[in-house]
Amino acid sequence: MSAQCAVKAGTTHRVVVLGAGYAGMSAAVQLAARIGSRHDVRVIVVNGQERFTERLRLHMTATGQQLAELCVPGLLQGTGAVFECGWVTSLDAQTRTVRIDDDRVLSYDTLVYGLGGVADTAAVPGVAEHAHTLDGVQGAEVLAGRLARLGSGTVVVAGSGLTGVETAAEIAERHPGLHVVLLGRTEPGADLNPKTRAYVHAALERLGVRVRSGVEVVKVLPAAVELAGAGSVAADVVVWAGGTRVSPVAAAAGLIVDERGRIVTDAALRSVSHPQVYAVGDAAAIRQGYGIMHGTCQSGMPTGVHAAVSILRSLRGRQPKPFRFGYYHTPISLGRNDAVVQFTRPDGSPRRMRLTGRTAVRYKETVTASPWPTWGRMKKMPAAGAVWPRGGRFTRTGKTR
Numbered sequence: 001m002s003a004q005c006a007v008k009a010g011t012t013h014r015v016v017v018l019g020a021g022y023a024g025m026s027a028a029v030q031l032a033a034r035i036g037s038r039h040d041v042r043v044i045v046v047n048g049q050e051r052f053t054e055r056l057r058l059h060m061t062a063t064g065q066q067l068a069e070l071c072v073p074g075l076l077q078g079t080g081a082v083f084e085c086g087w088v089t090s091l092d093a094q095t096r097t098v099r100i101d102d103d104r105v106l107s108y109d110t111l112v113y114g115l116g117g118v119a120d121t122a123a124v125p126g127v128a129e130h131a132h133t134l135d136g137v138q139g140a141e142v143l144a145g146r147l148a149r150l151g152s153g154t155v156v157v158a159g160s161g162l163t164g165v166e167t168a169a170e171i172a173e174r175h176p177g178l179h180v181v182l183l184g185r186t187e188p189g190a191d192l193n194p195k196t197r198a199y200v201h202a203a204l205e206r207l208g209v210r211v212r213s214g215v216e217v218v219k220v221l222p223a224a225v226e227l228a229g230a231g232s233v234a235a236d237v238v239v240w241a242g243g244t245r246v247s248p249v250a251a252a253a254g255l256i257v258d259e260r261g262r263i264v265t266d267a268a269l270r271s272v273s274h275p276q277v278y279a280v281g282d283a284a285a286i287r288q289g290y291g292i293m294h295g296t297c298q299s300g301m302p303t304g305v306h307a308a309v310s311i312l313r314s315l316r317g318r319q320p321k322p323f324r325f326g327y328y329h330t331p332i333s334l335g336r337n338d339a340v341v342q343f344t345r346p347d348g349s350p351r352r353m354r355l356t357g358r359t360a361v362r363y364k365e366t367v368t369a370s371p372w373p374t375w376g377r378m379k380k381m382p383a384a385g386a387v388w389p390r391g392g393r394f395t396r397t398g399k400t401r
């Protein structure tokens with residue numbers, strides 16, 4: 001199958017972007033801004049809800065903090081991209097159509113698939129029935145209401161990755177009357193350097209979070225979580241932060257996906273089985289020299305921009321360039337008054353350098369609030385969005401360090 005797709009005279013090339021998260025929005029804004037007044041290319045953005053989900057702040061929503069209400073049509077304003085509100089229920093890669101809410105069908109010439117990921121509620125029995133997750137604003141608000149009503153009791157945060165750490169810290173700070181327990185296989189901050197990890201531990205301790213690492217949650221019950229060979233922990237509320245899964249739409253459509261359901265891409269971010277489909281953000285399995293990228297906002301936005309630039313190159317009859325990205329930081333909030341920023345090598349491994357305390361809080365806030373100004377700049381100056389660290393020797397494929 002050829003990926004070359006220069007627009008034929010008199011026709012309109014339809015680019016449909018699925019998912020208006022960090023990656024999908026970056027693709028849509030970049031593409032629409034670069035197209036400008038061209039009438040032969042149309043960009044349509046599909047998202048389950050009108051409100052932009054600030055995933056990076058869902059632990060704040062879950063503790064009753066009011067966030068700015070960002071809406072997708074507002075963020076797309078002035079770009080010419082069209083917003084279509086609805087849930088993608090299936091994709092037919094042969095007819096190049098997408099079904100929305102089971103009752104509408106959209107056709108595309110090129111698809112940008114950016115449906116992100118959600119908490120893996122199928123990971124252990126009982127999660128779907130008895131645990132809260134941080135996937136969307138509505139669910140986070142339900143959790144906020146429950147925590148506010150609780151007054152006293154135990155909240156178990158299951159999963160000691162960074163989402164679990166940020167969530168446990170936020171709940172403990174906002175609800176000092178609650179007993180917060182953070183459970184997980186690894187110790188919090190396992191991938192950070194030892195001093196940064198120690199800082200995270202000290203912050204959790206100061207906030208009163210009880211950490212139990214080296215444990216495996218095997219079941220969530222109505223008022224407890226069961227651990228493998230280590231009894232159970234009573235819980236009034238359980239928050240599941242034990243891993244994510246992606247939407248089944250791509251796999252069901254017959255696209256080649258990895259063992260986690262992410263679309264396997266070529267170097268230019270096109271599906272290896274269906275090159276008219278670009279995969280971006282958490283929904284994509286993208287290989288770099290250091291391995292498959294892990295999903296983050298810092299990497300998701302560049303994938304969206306790169307897909308947009310590649311689509312335009314293809315429309316001009318040129319080959320898309322390979323995508324290269326190197327991580328540079330891991331900012332972690334520890335409540336509202338503390339944070340830590342671990343600077344990293346391009347492969348995500350920790351450097352010695354880090355920020356802590358108020359400086360880290362300001363850094364983290366600047367990063368978290370940066371997407372919409374970035375999109376605003378992109379609308380005026382598309383090239384401004386195409387700058388990110390390429391990772392040097394770390395991201396060269398086929399080369400071991």
Ligand SMILES: Cc1cc2nc3c(=O)[nH]c(=O)nc-3n(C[C@H](O)[C@H](O)[C@H](O)COP(=O)(O)OP(=O)(O)OC[C@H]3O[C@@H](n4cnc5c(N)ncnc54)[C@H](O)[C@@H]3O)c2cc1C
Pocket residue numbers: 018019020021022023024046047048049053055056057058059086087088089114115116117134135163166247280281282283295296297298299300331332
């Ligand atoms: C509490 C928390 C804190 C985090 N903190 C950080 C951080 O500090 N730094 C960082 O880099 N990363 C952080 N992450 C991870 C980061 O949020 C994700 O990596 C990022 O959101 C991925 O962007 P994305 O565009 O791929 O997906 P998303 O942002 O998840 O966007 C996907 C969009 O697609 C929509 N969608 C999904 N399925 C469908 C469907 N079937 N039909 C229609 N629409 C659909 C969703 O509603 C959403 O709007 C955090 C995550 C959480 C949960």
